[in-house]
Amino acid sequence: MATRRHRWPKTRDGIEDAALLILEWLAEQGVNALLRVDAERLAEGRPAWTFAASSGPLPHGIRADGATADQCLSRALAELRAAGITVPI
Template sequence: MATRKHRWPKTQDGIEDAALHILEWLAEQGVNATLRVDADRLAEDRPAWTFAASGGPLPHGIRADGATPDQCLSMALAELRTAGINVPY
């Protein structure tokens, strides 16, 4: 098993603290969304976190990848805004 440096970084009021609220809010808007981590990409030191969303008011599916949950969700929120969905975070 690969070991990660700084595996559990603590950020003050980081976006990952709101991840479940964001997913729930999206579901309430009719958007199917998921946040996942890929063990193979993690072991290969590639961006292992993926956010994907589709349906509801989204004109097309979106995907965002990142090395950390915070980075992934930040990129996902930017993609959602571009698609016309302003998540109240």
């Protein structure tokens, strides 16, 4: 499958700008993925952002949480790399 690197934005302030492209790329690899923000956890002062992925080439489901979208996605990318999937950002 062709990589769409020409669409990837230059990231200056974090990876939030690339979130939708990361999700799209994962779907193209057969991975089910989501990025979620939970208003209740935010109000309680807990990490409100969650990334979850499963299926495709993943040997097991993964989850990453963070206080910000950037923190959550950074942790998610580390989890994906540990599972053998390197997202081309």
